[in-house]
Amino acid sequence: MSAAHSIIKTVGITKVYGMGDIQVAALNGVNIDIHQGEFVAIMGPSGSGKSTLMHILGCLSQPTAGQYFLDGEDVSQLDKVQLASVRNQKIGFIFQAYNLLARTTALQNVTLPFLYNRVNPKTKEESLKKARTMLELVGLGSRMNHQPHELSGGQQQRVAIARALINDPVMVIADEPTGNLDTRSGTEIMNLLHQLHEQGTTIVMVTHDPKTAVHTQRTINLVDGQVDTITHNGKHRIETAEVPYEAN
């Protein structure tokens, strides 16, 4: 296959909350397909199920029904321990609230995923070296030994991005990455994500802000737990051999 392969492929993903008589379906048969190297936004109003979808795509929870192939592997039936390993190896998270460990330096925060890496264990020197490289990549080479409270919001989010990339994941999931930032810092973070995308990183961004979503290649709009529309945002579209989704 000359084209990029599927990183995310879901088949009829359903998530039902609640027990007994009262059951709420947060997701109701979601089929999406995201290819390697893509930059995709998932949008939707409150209650549309976008957080639930993000949690499933991020292997933080499992679907009630349906299948989820991450990087070609069916992860919908894995247990907690296996899911933890998948998160460690294949997924990098960027959160709205940065979620760095307090009173821990930027460098230590970035090396944290190595701690739980059983597949490719690294020595302390190797992890520190890689973490320094990543921090330089996100433009924080001079602030490696600063703790989160000594950094601005934008800088903290850069640390989080470096941490997300440290284990060479197959994709990065960004949950409202600019939600806590002022416009300028938000733009900087978006530019950084673009830069990563151009270097080949697959990015799935969850957002409610159309102005942010427009910077991605396409937007998957969720309504009531189902894929409503898929919008192509034009300029960043990459050529793929097959287009498995229905373009509007």
Add this chain to the structure above:
Amino acid sequence: MKPTEALTIAWEAVLKNKIRSLLTMLGIIIGVSAVIIMVAISAGTEATIQDQITSLGSNLVFVQSSMMRGGPGQAQQGGLVYDDAAAIEDGVTGVTAVVVEQNSSETIKYGDVTLEDVEILGTTVGFPSVRDMEISDGRYFNDQEIERKSKVVVLGYSLAQELFGETNPIGQYVKIGNTKQAVIGVFTEKGLVGNTDFDSRAYLPISVVFQKFTPSQFARFMGDSVRMIYVEVDPDANLDNIITQIELLLVKRHDVTLDSADFSVTTQQDIISTQESTTAAFRSLLAWVAGVSLIVGGIGIMNIMLVSVTERTREIGIRQSIGATPNDIRIQFLTEALLLSIIGGLIGVLVGVGGAYIFGALSDMRTVISVSSILLAFGSSAIVGAFFGYYPADQASKLDPIEALRYE
């Protein structure tokens, strides 16, 4: 996660919350140091008793008046008499020395100093050697002085201090009861042996005590009664055999049966055994009390760890999101609890050893710090940490990553 990494994380967590860590450890510190100090005190008490009993003199058999014959309303009679001592010395083989003692209580005066209820001990020439006492000044009385009922007295160390202070007591006269007695000697300090204070007594020829301080209306018929006969035996002799000989002799002399005997025969070994069982009970009581405080310390650790898990829910969520398994989280918090209890245990050992040492130095009580109590206390602190740390760690490992990440 490697054990060294778990330890590093735990160490950093302990350092990040220094005050809280210290408070958490406090229970363990108190528990461990209490175990060490209490065991040290009881071991010290035991050792002191052992030493004192040994210092009574070796190979002693104690023959003691245990009951007076005669019913209610009758004057006291019976018990040991002075002549029994001579009979034992002549009639029992393996005896090297026999010493008699009879006591009373009198007021002693010297100059302006008046001491009431001072113990007066009438005894014989062999007393210093049998009871392992030494004369520091002057001399002890001799057989002639006992024979002649000489008005002489040898003072215990502290009694001499109280009466004379800086003055040299030798050659001075003290008034005991209504009798003037010449001080001829002072004993060196001996201290408490069991409940007996050897230093606060006045030692007189036994004949003087019989005549002046414990006259008996039956003395004419029965002989002068005595409280105690010390029988020093040949170290190579069979002790049980000698005891039997003494018992048979006295039963015959007193015309009683062994069951109704008016005397009792004990050995140093009997005294040691009694004391040992008392101190063993004391020690195990202390150990239990200290053990309970260790458990309370453990519950303290569990409390703080539960609070800590709640407080760090977000951190747990972050770690889970980047790939920590439930077991990783469990190990992290268990290691932290263990580390807290082990550091607490180490500090407790330092405080305990230091406390026992200072306590021993500042008080009259002797303390003996035993390695086994240190190991026991430290070992239990680690076990307590593991036991009480498991539940909070397990709670942490069961957190749902999404809920944990949402936690504010």
